[in-house]
Amino acid sequence: MGIQLLVTGLALGSMYGLVALGYHITWATSRTMNFSQGQAVMAGAVVAYGLHVALGWPFLLTLLGTLVASALFGVVIERLAVRPFFRSASLAWLLATIACGTIAENVAMLTFGKDARAFPSALATRPVLIAGAGVYPQELLVPVVGLALMGGVQFFYHRTFYGKQLKAVAYNPEAAGLMGIHIPRAVMTAYALSAALAGAAGLLLAPLLNVAPTMGTIIGLKAFAVAIIGGLDSAGGILIAGFLYGLIESFVAGYVSTGAREIVGFAVVIAMLVVRPWGLGGARPTRRV
């Protein structure tokens, strides 16, 4: 059982990390976050279902379509719920993104239907035996793709001109603005990228979980927990926190109960915020007066 739990934990953990990286990207650029990130995961899964299962598109085209659709979702959220309240002291953006997520969930219920549907995948039908444990190939694929995507994001940020611009905005928005970087566009890009990562996670998770309009909320919350544990300002911390969270969850579910899984997971976040609010990878902030 240990190996199965390990594989499941790593697979889920990599996806939590991927979605949490989305929180990090927008937080770094704009000090705001998409609290409907979970609904972006759901949107990715629903769109992937529509393209792959209903329309019969091949996998690569489905992936492309899903990424584009979820990036658009991010752009809409940014325009509708974040930009009007950008840099305002209140948490209006937080509530507005929740509102958008709620609406998105309802739209999915009306179009996709309320019931969960299985996402057929050749990689998640017949388990393969690894050291005597039955494991779906999809579960092995997920963390690999997840890590590759995270690597891609890091490459984009550190090695490309546009990525460096985003990094500059994160570091010092005023100076970046003076250097001619268009800040609203940078924020929009961050939201598109963030939601696209969530959408990719939705696509990857769909064969393992079921596709349902309500699937997003809990994934979004867990990813948020991961982002906090890892440190909102630290991509590396988030990566590690994602795997840790996935593993803790998987083993608690395996050896205690599935309900205890959520209790332990979220208790860890509270403990983390009490002891080390800036996260595993973050630095203690200095106070500004």
Add this chain to the structure above:
Amino acid sequence: MTARLLWAVAAAVAASVPLVTANTYYLYLGMTVGIMVVITSGFNVLAGLSGQVSLGHAGLYAIGAYAAAILATRWHLALAAALPLSIALTAAIGALLALAALRVSGPYLAMVTIAFGIIVEHALIEWVGLTGGPGGIFNIPKPTLAGVALPLPRYYFVVAAAAALALWMTHNLMSSAWGRAFIAVKGSEIAAESLGLGTYGLRTAAFTISAAFAGAGGCLFSFLNGYVSPDSFTLQTSILFLLIVLFGGLGILAGPLVGALVLVLLPELLREFLDYRLIFYGGLLLGSIYFLPRGAVGAVQDLWRHPPRAAAAPSAGVPSAWAPAGAPAGFASRPAPGPGRPLLVVEDLWVAFGGIQAVADVDLTVAAGTVHSLIGPNGAGKTTLVNLVTGFSRPDRGRITFDGVSIIGLAPAVIARRGLARTFQTPQLFEELTVLENVMVGVAGHRLGSLAAALTGRGRAEAAALHREATALLQTAGLGDWADVPAGALPFGLRRRLEIGRALGAGATMLLLDEPAAGLVPTEIAELDALLGRLREAGLTILLIEHHIELVMAVSDRVTVLDEGRVIAEGRPEVVQRDPAVVEAYLGSA
């Protein structure tokens, strides 16, 4: 007057519902509204007054509901016994949660509260022995009062009375020192601390109050429903509480009532559109944020009083001068420390931020009853020094004593209570409070009286004394005509006066003024000069950070010059002015 009439009408309508109809469904809806009013009135204290957003109040509501259910089914307690116990338990858990959660704010606080809500929800499902698991607890006995059964129409009155009580208590709280302190913490945490308010304690208090109200609502819900199950206490429920307050009007007394009416009744009217319920909620939330910054009630109020705010401003556009001769009222009675003896002593102080040595090897002695100026080029470390002295930053090493006692490592509020007050480069006013209320926050400081008295509207004598003292201080500051204007509407030139008046109210024996003349016109600077002189005559000690050299030379007894974090000169103003090192620091070497 209009407000009283509206409240009377609301009470009459609420009371007449069971007389008009015996329909169980209508009564049930009415009671649901009442329970929501109880919960969201508390939530309004948290979100509207103290400015904290919680997305986990369904968890507290659940604790109140399950506590009542367990007490009623296993211990056979009646409503009158179960209610206070449920409230106490929920408040205690709320306080514990707050102590952990309120170390963080903003989205981090949202995360803690969400996590708490999820933990409670899953604990209800998992802890089958206590909670009955997913099925919940059934067969909660019908409520009784003093042995008399309370069928629906009578229980309706109990719930309505609870809602009225909740509104009355929030009303009392809003006009109390506690309420003002909550709003102050929301408006500017650093300013509140600089007046001696313990912000962490205040936020915890607001959270605990909101938890107690949620517990009361939960208990009333259990007895109304007859059963409880985890389905009633999800994240959606927490968001509903928030939505009710936001739609009704954050920080407005009637907000929860209007919000609860609309959000409970409208979905019932729109039952055929059940499939669109989330769109309705999401749309309403988005619409409230976009178009109703002060909620539905606030929007109506603003239409009613037209023009909304300017009407309260004094008719004469010219600000009155600082009150003339004589010791300023309000603080003259405080014992002045023996003049001339060292009051604030800083020795061997060092601090670095990142790689920058902001303050290095600074010694500074401010004698009691003097005006001591701290000057230096931009970035010399002046404000950093003030932050170190007032506890907003911690030094890497060094000693700071005030009145002979070390104040290193003390919280800003504790230092402020010792009589060391400060102002800020950008005036930090509590914009939602009136000018008078700003000073009242300072005068009250951390002495807020008992919370129970604030909730029940007692302590009017203390309130009147507070009002008198604050009014006298406003006269001193020359802001008497502006007393009832929201501080947010105060012209720039007067904001600093208010900040100084407020600091005086807080009982300062020493004032640290961070560039008080910045942005003032010459006549205002002359008035400031006169005020500083009078404050010194009254026995106050002043550390003045200032760029305006004429002002510094005119009022100072001593001047210390900082450059690149180090003291480069110290002495009488006319001596310092000629010091070659000072000239070089300001003008560069010739």
